[in-house]
Amino acid sequence: MDDSDKKFEWENPEIIGINKLDPHNTLIPFDDEESCFDARKNSPYYKSLNGIWKFNWVRRPVDREVDFYKKDFIDKNWDDIDVPSNWQMRGYGIPIYTNIKYPYSIDTENIPAINHENNPVGSYRKKFDLPKNWKDREIFIHFDGVKSAFYLWLNGEKVGYSQGSMTPAEFNITEFIKDKDNIIAAEVYRWSDGSYLEDQDMWRFSGIFRDVYIYSTPKIHLRDFFLNSRLDENFENGILSIKLKIRNYSDKEILNSNLKVLLLKDISSLKSPIIKIEKEINLEKKSEIILKLSSEIKNPQLWSAENPNLYYVIFSLSNSKNELIESEANRIGFRSVELNSKGELLINGKSVILKGVNRHEHDPDNGRTVSFDLMEKDIQIIKQNNINAIRTSHYPNHPDFYDLCDEYGIYVIDECNLETHGLRDKIPNSEMKWEKACCDRMIRMVERDKNHPCVIIWSLGNEAGFGDVFNKMKKAALEIDYTRPIHYEGDYYNEITDIISYMYYPPRTIKMTAKRNLKKEEERPIMLCEYAHAMGNSLGNFQEYMDLFEKYSNLIGGFIWDFVDQGLRKFSEDGKEYWAYGGDFGDEPNDKNFCINGIVLPDRKPNPSLYEVKKVYQGIKIIPIDLSDYKFEIINKYQFKSLDFVNMKWELTRNGKLIQEGLIDKTIIGPSEKTQIKIPIRNIEEKEFSEYFLKITSFLSDDCLWAQKGHIIAWDQFKLPISSESIIKEMDDVYPKINLQNSDETILLIGDNFKLTIDKSSGLIEELYYNRKRILTKSLKPNFWRVPIDNDIGFADEDLEDFKTTNIDYSWKEASEKTEIIELSTENSNPGLTKIFTKFKVPNSDKPMEIIYNIFGDGSIVIINSFTPNKEMIRFGMQTELSSEYNKMTWYGRGPHETMWDRKLGASIGIYSGLIEDLVHNYVRPQENGNRSDIRWCKLTNEQNEGILIKDMGGTYLNISAWPYSMEDLELATHIHELPIRENITLNIDYKQKGVGGDLPGLPSTHKNYQLKKHENYEYSFLIKPFFKE
Structure with missing residues (x-):
């Protein structure tokens, strides 16, 4: 049967349902008032149809079993499939990840046509009996989500049709149902005209992916x-x-x-x-x-x-x-939502900042099918990290999600399932044929979710252009609910939106916009519906946004893009697990790893950026009044609760070691109030070469719904003005004599339990032995390169002409490889100290790089490195390799997690340690990782607690990272399972590398104060010395 010329409901945007019931709020009847407090699923009038269904999948509609809905159809040879699920995650067809471009099955040159040769159809059948107590009642069947369109039959009778995949489809099946042996049949189409309205930046899945159930009501209901x-x-x-x-x-x-x-x-x-x-x-x-x-x-x-x-x-x-x-x-919940003339968002009359995150529904094993437990886990993570708002990007979520947000306390922007990014200049625009579908999507969302106090803003959709259709959608929403403001970022001229919304405005731009709008008395608030793009090693300068939100009344906050890396669990041929992204399933078109933008990994383990979010979003701030007298001000940034739910403690450290601590007397600090305290620090015995830090931590005094007693919700740390800096001391009469052997090829230095070789042809330390063990297995060489992070690589698309750019300056990679020695001299006037002066010719510089090696008789080496680039630099540091036995790293600096120059506020100064394999961070797409900032000293040791000590000697502090693989391994790998475990450890000892940025989506956006600028002289120095078991 050739149906290529036939027009179906799934190619007609004006047919969005047949016999589909009008939307309503989520409800299930009970027998008595006491039972109403139970979960809806426990009602005697609720029957889940989740579970195993019979299933048949074909690639083309013409190949489907057209009679499968009949009661006498034999389906015993069909496969089993679990419902709810996405059929691609069960081996039928492939998932497609694309951001803007429509999948090829959607014929964008012939709107709203669908390619009949590539429109897979899934046919579902299930047998069930009716509960005995449902006699003489009305029976309804409810599909919470089916993508993208489906026909429904019951007992051989056609019930209806539906599209609009992210809100429920409900049918009255009373006339079709029997007491026993009911056969339900659903024919699901992967693509439909509705797919034109669902061009969100996400994996494209299909199937019955949310709950299916039947329920019954009395005749009066x-x-x-x-x-x-x-x-x-x-x-x-x-x-x-x-x-x-x-x-x-x-x-x-x-x-x-x-x-x-x-x-x-x-x-x-x-x-x-x-x-x-x-x-x-x-x-x-x-x-x-x-x-x-x-x-x-x-x-x-x-x-x-x-x-x-x-x-x-x-x-x-x-x-x-x-x-x-x-x-x-x-x-x-009793609450009010208002926008005032100052451009503030008021909840219950108080100005609120939305400390938000965008969240896709995503499970690495089940695609768009997300269990209740995973939803709850997401919300617990969100609450534990001081996030107070979620934008349901870019569609209504599972109904249970809103119940959880009501209970846990999350502000929600509920977003309509409408995005036409790849065609937003064409549809829906003002075309009448799309009006019904768009308004229906808005109405169904509002009707379903209208009773949830968590929902404070309705959104008309995302990146779908503009036109009269959006006026109609807003009007339709307000006819149902006038109590919530309406948001739409695509309303670029702010004709109908109640909230002026932007994406990816850098801090300087949003600051100018806020000031301009206040000046011209624009009453509407400004919100960043997407900002702080967290793709890979990103989320730099995040604090700058919060500073602006708190300074300007008309900036009501923003939503990080986004919560979870949308990676899918996959296994290599040899059984290694990894996270798959666009293209890994042979999907075309695809946008590779542009779906990997989360502050948590697909399995919800934290990305390093999560710690920065928690710190910047925290609701308690401590500021110093008089550090020398230990006086501080505690500011309660919460709008509605006193600080009686937390305890506070203080810890005083000297060089990272705890010397005093105590609890702060509990003081009731009301919402938006502040108070002053004095920390009762006892007399401090000041010691030479010491620094002192005071850390004040707020933690839960009791268990709560989302965290246990003791969970840290805020902290601040202060360096006290009683420190003294370390210096290099040359003590001629202390160090053992050095035996210097100078040949044509090398300089060999032998001292007390050490041997060091410098290659004259390279000017680099080639070998270093301590206690007859080779420590450095590769030369200690200058390094100006980092393995490109996602923001270095950038994202270019033919639909994003403004974003096209050549981002990475590969000349710095060449500079690392082409550095040449041009001058080398030695000075050994002191028998216990040899100085070796070197100069190098480095591409991208008009001046030579100078490295001075100060080698002491006890094996200590102080290296002073100075360089002036003539173009912006990516990294300034040195790299070497160590034997893999030195696989434990202990450091005094920021930690315990990875930090970067412009993303380190979420890490406090302390002493931390861990195995090298645990200190790397496995970003979904391998890239520069594992850096620790502001390091004073660092030890790399073996099981016998022997190894080397690295110490900052210039007061600039060090950035250090260590990997169980090489830089080349890291750069060549596209997925984490491709990274080998080498015999040697790669060690990076850096002055700095430029910041990671994050203002723009997958594009270079490092702020100037986190750049290694051209024509500036950079110098740092560090000590390497043997470390033996104490």
């Missing part, structure tokens, strides 16, 4: 309700306005029935509710009525992300005999 729980003008009392839809499905008139509404805090107050409203109900047969009720609530506990206080509303319908027909419940 509370079908929908909207709980508008706003506050009075003083933000003290609540006003509960309720709009209800009650439907009579029967052929009989319903008279003298009763509706009862209860508001209560929990099940214990069921007999003594806060309010009780009763209303007589009369319904014509086959009819629906709309009721509006309201009541004032005195001094309710208000909901916010900081204090997510929730109440229950119980609805009960009874018949004329006062027999209970059904009960339904919903949690609500």
Whole structure:
């Protein structure tokens, strides 16, 4: 059968459903009021159809089993598939990752056509029985998410059709269902005209990927309700306005029935509710009525992300005999959302900064199918790291997610499932044929999620252009709910959006914009719906954004792009696990690793950037008043809660070692208040060559929903003004004599338990032995190169002409390889000290690089390195290799995690240690990693605690990293499983490497103050000496 010329519903944007019911809030009836407090899935009138279904997959619609829906169809030879799931993650077809370009099956030259030769179809069948207690009730089937379009049959009868994959599709199946042996059949199409509206930057999956269930209701049923729980003008009392839809499905008139509404805090107050409203109900047969009720609530506990206080509303319908027909419940929170004339976002009358993150629904093993446990884990991670807001980029999430956000306390921007990035200049625009689909997507989101206090802003979509369709979408949303502002970043001229929204504005630009808007008295707030692009080793200068958010009233915050690396778990032929990205499945087109932008890895382990986020977003700030007298000010940046939920401690260290500590007396510091304290430090015995740090830490005083007692939520650290710096001392009468052997090829220096060789042809230390063991297995050479991070490489796309650029200056890689010795001399006037002076010709410099080796008789080597580049430099350091036995690193500096020049605020100064294999960070795409900043000293030791000590000698502090592989290995690898474990350890001893940036999506954006500038002289010095077991 050739159907290539036939037009189907899935190619007609004006057909978005057949027999699909109108949307409503998520609800399930119960038998009694007490049971309403239980999870909806525990209702006797809920039956899950999740589980194993029979499944058949074909590449083309013409190849599908057209009669599969019939009851007598034999499916025993079909495969089994678990529902919910994405069929690509179960071996049927391949996932496609593309950012902007539409997959080839979507015929963008012939909108809204779909390529019939490449539109896979999944046919699903499942057999089930009806629960016995469902007799004489209305039966509904509910699909929480199917991508991208599907037809539905029950017992051989066609039920309907649906598209719009991220909101529920629901059908009344009462007339089709039987008591036993029901056969449900669903025919799912990978691509449809709806796919034109779903061009989000994400993996393209298909299938029944969210829950499927049936539920039953009595013939008179509370079908929908909207709980508008706003506050009075003083933000003290609540006003509960309720709009209800009650439907009579029967052929009989319903008279003298009763509706009862209860508001209560929990099940214990069921007999003594806060309010009780009763209303007589009369319904014509086959009819629906709309009721509006309201009541004032005195001094309710208000909901916010900081204090997510929730109440229950119980609805009960009874018949004329006062027999209970059904009960339904919903949690609500009393809170208000407003925008004021200062451009502030007000929650309950208080200005709030959105410390947000964008979040895709992503499971590395199941694709877009995300379990309840994983949703909850995500929210716990988010709360533990001081994030208070989520943008559901770029579609409504699973319904359970909003319940969790209500409970845990997260502000949510709920975003409509609309993105046409690759065609945003064409659709939807103002075309009438797309209006119905776009408005339907908006309406279904708002209707489903309208009762969630966590949802504070509705978003019309993402990167879908602009036109009259968006006016219609906003109007449709406001007809349902006028209490929340409307956001749309694509409204570039700010015609309809209530919030002025930008993506990837650097701090200087957002600062200018804020000042300009305040000057011209623009009342709308400014928000960064995407910022701080966290692709790979990124998220530099993050604190600069928060400083601006706190300074300018009309900057209400932003949302990091994004939460989780969208990598998929895959295994190499030899069984090694790795994270796959675009192109790894043979998918074309693809955008490679541009889906890897998370502050956590696919398995939710932290990327180093997460620690920076936690620090910058923290809600407690300590600032010094008088460091010499140990006086500080504690600022409570929370808007709604006092600091009685935390304890505070202080720790004083000398050179990284704890010498004093104590608890800070608990003081009630109210929301947005501050107080001064004095730390009771006892007399400090000042010692030469010492520095002192005071760290003040705030931690949970009790267990809470998202973390255990003792969880650290904030800290600040201060260097006290009582330190003295170390210096190089030449002590002629202390060091043992050095035996210097000078040949044509080498300079050999032999001393007390050490031997060092310098190659005259290179001017570099080639060998270093301590205690007859070779420590350095490769020359200690200058290094100006780093393995390119994602922001170095950049992202270029034909649809992003402004972003096209040649990003990496490979001349610095050549400079590392082509450095030539031009001068070498020795000075050994002191028998215990030999100085070797070298000069090198280095590409990219008009002046020679100078390296001075100060070699002492005990094996200590002080190296002084100075260089003036004539172009911006990537790195200034030295690199060598050590035997792999020296695989433990201990350091005094920032830690314990990886830090970079412009991303190190989240790491405190201390003494840390770990195995080299644990100190690298396995970014999904291998790149420069493992750096530790501000290092005073570092030891690399073996199991016998012997090795080398490296120490900063110039006061600039060092940046050090060590890898169990070579730099070449790291640069050649495209996935982590390709990295070998070598016999030697690569050691980098750096002055600095330039910052990582992160203002722009996968593009160079390092700020000037984190650049190694041209024509500036850079000098640093460090000591290498043997370290033996103490």
